[in-house]
Amino acid sequence: xxxxxxxxxxxxxxxxxxxxxxxxxxxxxxxxxxxxxxxxxxxxxxxxxxxxxxxxxxxxxxxxxxxxxxxxxxxxxxxxxxxxxxxxxxxxxxxxxxxxxxxxxxxxxxxxxxxxxxxxxxxxxxxxxxxxxxxxxxxxxxxxxxxxxxxxxxxxxxxxxxxxxxxxxxxxxxxxxxxxxxxxxxxxxxxxxxxxxxxxxxxxxxxxxxxxxxxxxxxxxxxxxxxxxxxxxxxxxxxxxxxxxxxxxxxxxxxxxxxxxxxxxxxxxxxxxxxxxxxxxxxxxxxxxxxxxxxxxxxxxxxxxxxxxxxxxxxxxxxxxxxxxxxxxxxxxxxxxxxxxxxxxxxxxxxxxxxxxxxxxxxxxxxxxxxxxxxxxxxxxxxxxxxxxxxxxxxxxxxxxxxxxxxxxxxxxxxxxxxxxxxxxxxxxxxxxxxxxxxxxxxxxxxxxxxxxxxxxxxxxxxxxxxxxxxxxxxxxxxxxxxxxxxxxxxxxxxxxxxxxxxxxxxxxxxxxxxxxxxxxxxxxxxxxx
Amino acid sequence: xxxxxxxxxxxxxxxxxxxxxxxxxxxxxxxxxxxxxxxxxxxxxxxxxxxxxxxxxxxxxxxxxxxxxxxxxxxxxxx
Numbered sequence: 310x311x312x313x314x315x316x317x318x319x320x321x322x323x324x325x326x327x328x329x330x331x332x333x334x335x336x337x338x339x340x341x342x343x344x345x346x347x348x349x350x351x352x353x354x355x356x357x358x359x360x361x362x363x364x365x366x367x368x369x370x371x372x373x374x375x376x377x378x379x380x381x382x383x384x385x386x387x388x389x390x391x392x393x394x395x396x397x398x399x400x401x402x403x404x405x406x407x408x409x410x411x412x413x414x415x416x417x418x419x420x421x422x423x424x425x426x427x428x429x430x431x432x433x434x435x436x437x438x439x440x441x442x443x444x445x446x447x448x449x450x451x452x453x454x455x456x457x458x459x460x461x462x463x464x465x466x467x468x469x470x471x472x473x474x475x476x477x478x479x480x481x482x483x484x485x486x487x488x489x490x491x492x493x494x495x496x497x498x499x500x501x502x503x504x505x506x507x508x509x510x511x512x513x514x515x516x517x518x519x520x521x522x523x524x525x526x527x528x529x530x531x532x533x534x535x536x537x538x539x540x541x542x543x544x545x546x547x548x549x550x551x552x553x554x555x556x557x558x559x560x561x562x563x564x565x566x567x568x569x570x571x572x573x574x575x576x577x578x579x580x581x582x583x584x585x586x587x588x589x590x591x592x593x594x595x596x597x598x599x600x601x602x603x604x605x606x607x608x609x610x611x612x613x614x615x616x617x618x619x620x621x622x623x624x625x626x627x628x629x630x631x632x633x634x635x636x637x638x639x640x641x642x643x644x645x646x647x648x649x650x651x652x653x654x655x656x657x658x659x660x661x662x663x664x665x666x667x668x669x670x671x672x673x674x675x676x677x678x679x680x681x682x683x684x685x686x687x688x689x690x691x692x693x694x695x696x697x698x699x700x701x702x703x704x705x706x707x708x709x710x711x712x713x714x715x716x717x718x719x720x721x722x723x724x725x726x727x728x729x730x731x732x733x734x735x736x737x738x739x740x741x742x743x744x745x746x747x748x749x750x751x752x753x754x755x756x757x758x759x760x761x762x763x764x765x766x767x768x769x770x771x772x773x774x775x776x777x778x779x780x781x782x783x784x785x786x787x788x789x790x791x792x793x794x795x796x797x798x799x800x801x802x803x804x805x806x807x808x809x810x811x812x813x814x815x816x817x818x819x820x821x822x823x824x825x826x827x828x829x830x831x832x833x834x835x836x837x838x839x
Numbered sequence: 840x841x842x843x844x845x846x847x848x849x850x851x852x853x854x855x856x857x858x859x860x861x862x863x864x865x866x867x868x869x870x871x872x873x874x875x876x877x878x879x880x881x882x883x884x885x886x887x888x889x890x891x892x893x894x895x896x897x898x899x900x901x902x903x904x905x906x907x908x909x910x911x912x913x914x915x916x917x918x
Contacts, residue, residue, distance in 0.1 A: 539874050566875060569895070722876075753883070755876040777850055784857030794857055796880040837854060839888035 315461040316484040318386055320527060321347055327529075333379075334522065334532040341376050343529070346383070348452045349376075349444075353384030355454040356447035360415065360440065364389035364457050367413040367467065367679075370513070371397040371404050374536050377444045378512050379522070381417045382466070384447075386484075389457035392466040393479065394513035396724075399792035401430050408439055411467055411479050411679055420445035461485040467679050468515050468616045471718060471727030479679035480616045487519060489647070490619035490673035491527050494520060497624055497645035498583060500556065502528045505580070507554035509535040509545050514724055515620040516588055521558060539722065542567045546576050558585035560723030562756035564595050564609070573602035581605065583627045587612035588723035589756060590711060591639045596631055607631075613641035613711055615697050617688060619673040622648055623709050632708060640708040647671065650709055651694055652702055659702075664712050667701045668694035717816045719748030720757050721793065728816060734790045735763050735783055742766045745806045745814045746795070749824065758796035761787070762819065762828075764803050768835045776800050776836035805833035843889065843915060848908045851888070855881050863905040885911055 314320040321343070324333070329344035362368065368385045370392055372378040378394075385392040395407050397419070408416055416434065418427070420443040427443070434441045465487055467479035494500070506525045510517030512534070525532040533552045535544055546567060549557055564586060584605075586596065591611040599609050611631065612624035625631055625642035632640040644650045651658050652665040659665040674695045677685030689695055698716040703709055719726040728746040735744035742764040748757040763783060765771065771779070780798050788794045805828060807818040822828050845863060853861045856871050867873040867881075878901060882893055885907065891914045901907050 539876070540868060541875075562876075570875065751883075753879065755879050758876075758880065777854070778859065781853050781857055781859055784854060786857075788857050793874075794855070794877065796876075797884065798854065837851070837884075837888075839884065 314488055314527075316386075316459045316463075317383065317465055317487060317523070318459045318484075320488070321350065321383060324526060324529060331529055332531065333526060334376075334534050336375055336534045337536070339376065341379075343526075346379060349380040350383040350387055351452040351454065351456075352450050353380045353444055353447050354387030354456060355452065356450040357384060357388040357390065357415070358454065358456070359450065360442070362388045362390050362415065365391055365463065366415075367391045367393050367411040369393045369395055369404060369408045369411070369413045369416040371395050371399075371416060371418050372513065373397045373419065374509070374512050374517075374534055375419075377420060380444055382512075382518075386459060386465055387456050389459060389463075391464045393469065394466065394518065395469060396511070396513060396792055400789045401433055403790050403792075405434060405437055405439060407469055407477065409437070410469075410476055414438065415440045415442060417442055417444065419443065459484065461488075464679075470616045471725045471730060477727065477730070478681055478684055480675045481677060481679050482616075482619055482675055486619045486673050486675060487523065488527075489671070490519065490621055491524050493645035493647050493671070493673060494621040494624075495524060495528065497621070498556075498585075498627065500524060500528065500530070502530050504528075504530045504555045504582070505552055506530060506532040507535070507545070507549045507552060507557045508532070509537055510558060510723075511537045515616050516558060516614070516723070519620045520585075539563070539566070542570050546571055546578065549578050549581060550576050553580040555580055555582040556585075557581065557583070558587065558612075560588040560756070561586055561591050561595050562589065562722065564599050565592075565756070568595075568598055568602055576603060578603045578605060581608050584609040585612050585624065586610065587614060587624070587641075589720045590750075591641070593631070593633050593637050593639050596639065611639045611641045613667075613701075613709060615669075615699070617675045617695055617697070618648075618669045618671055619675065621645055622669055622671075623650065625708075632704075634704075634710055638710045638712065640704070640710050642709065643707050644669075644709070648673070649694075650703065650707075653690065653694065653696065656690055656692075661703050661705045664700055664702045666715060667697040667699045667709065667711075669697060670694050719746065719759055721748070721759060722756070726759065726791075728814075731759070731761060731787060731791065731795070732814075734786050735761060737786070738763075738779070738783060740765050740768075740779055741783075742803050743806050743808075743814070745816060745819050747816050747820045747823070749796075749820060755796070760823065761795045761798045762806055762823075763798065763800055764805055765800050765835060766803065768800060768802050771835070773836065780836055799828070799834050800836040801828065801833045802835060805831075843908065843912050845905070845908050847888075848885070848904050848911070851884055852881060852904045852907075855884070861904065863908070864903050866902055867904075868902070881907065889915060891915060 325347035508521035731746040
């Protein structure tokens with residue numbers, strides 16, 4: 310690895326010059342070369358500049374997996390701007406909320422958005438001074454142009470992540486952060502240009518974007534990208550088999566679905582060198598069953614990372630047997646090269662085998678949260694270590710074990726969800742007095758599920774039908790705003806949600822009450838009656 | 840054992856999808872946009888409600904609320 314790119318733009322320039330005719334990626338049946346990627350990136354970058362984008366201006370990108378994402382994402386950087394990818398399925402309201410948080414003036418949405426919907430979104434955005442555009446609108450723009458110089462310490466993109474309270478936070482990732490973390494992961498996972506990447510992970514989220522698309526671009530390795538479709542895991546396994554994929558990655562639940570929804574005997578996945586299991590707690594049983602069912606050995610490895618350290622922090626070395634502790638926790642391995650992990654209790658470093666907060670020191674550590682100095686201050690301790698908000702420990706050999714989260718957040722399908730964001734949607738209903746959202750893992754295939762509890766004012770005076778209609782509306786509201794539905798919604802009597810003296814929801818306490826059937830036995834649940 | 844009503848199953852599906860007016864033959868995946876985990880959530884709710892346990896092969900046969908109703912009814916009769 311002699312190339313020491315300073316920016317992602319430099320990386321793409323080099324790819325265009327040295328491997329322009331090679332495939333940058335295939336998406337479904339479409340193959341895009343590095344030359345096409347570069348030209349269309351320039352075209353969109355030029356278009357953005359004509360639209361008045363200024364250096365370091367944020368541009369929200371609400372695009373799903375597919376070629377347009379890359380043209381828009383890198384086009385923003387080519388124009389000297391900062392890309393802000395968001396979950397494209399969520400409602401216009403949340404996209405506009407993120408745009409306001411990061412001070413963006415432009416939102417890019419899919420070119421194939423139905424016309425009526427596009428017009429509606431444009432009108433809605435105009436009211437708040439936002440310019441909604443599509444990649445297709447740049448079709449008559451020249452690929453030639455003068456572009457601003459991009460610096461390595463400039464922000465390339467903001468990764469929005471949900472904290473336990475308040476607004477989502479935009480993790481600032483510079484070009485240098487990204488390239489540093491790519492080098493760390495390439496060295497740690499021994500990735501080479503001969504690796505064949507297969508991924509359905511969302512490109513608008515860090516693991517899918519950085520590890521699964523930037524790394525292959527960096528090395529000019531093959532990348533086969535699929536739509537993010539959790540309804541059907543077969544295309545993923547088909548692609549690994551047909552393309553002889555060597556490297557895939559997914560959260561634990563996706564591998565469990567693969568075991569459950571397919572007939573493993575139908576597949577030959579022997580080309581796989583690494584099946585990274587990360588972004589949510591790794592179950593030892595998943596690794597064991599996956600290896601057994603598909604006839605593999607030491608292919609699935611557990612990893613650990615977080616957006617604040619760019620993405621990858623540690624991973625178990627592929628090709629070697631996993632290590633599991635006495636409580637069944639799978640080790641997420643030693644840190645990647647040039648990354649240091651310490652276990653902290655306040656400012657104090659803890660010795661091996663003591664559980665504390667996982668802290669990270671790395672050149673890939675983010676500078677902090679965009680426009681949020683208060684939260685940024687809380688992120689670092691005096692010796693420059695970044696606090697992850699996760700609890701874990703290191704064994705005598707320096708291998709990390711994840712124990713639990715310190716922060717009250719929910720992990721859904723590998724992404725982080727803030728309970729308070731869901732609660733604020735539910736609380737908008739005038740009948741709701743208080744609400745609480747918790748993540749519950751009942752050990753089933755789906756992993757952590759979102760359960761919502763809403764206290765209803767004078768709820769006992771409602772008919773069952775009225776309660777049903779209200780509960781259905783709450784689910785619909787969450788779907789409209791967040792882009793997904795909770796697993797369960799319960800309407801409960803006032804004072805059913807445990808609060809602290811200061812009136813803060815006690816999520817852990819609520820979870821215990823639910824899991825032990827206390828809410829039911831105290832007759833607190835109004836609806837549904839099961 | 841409670842008697843099983845199609846109406847109750849439909850309510851449960853409505854609650855899952857946040858939509859009123861769901862019909863017995865609506866397709867969970869194609870018409871209602873169910874993710875695979877969501878079918879499992881519905882199954883879990885039905886299992887809690889009626890005290891039955893559905894087999895993997897039975898879950899695989901559920902494409903509409905009516906399919907779910909038929910399977911649960913069959914199972915409670917078997918008991």
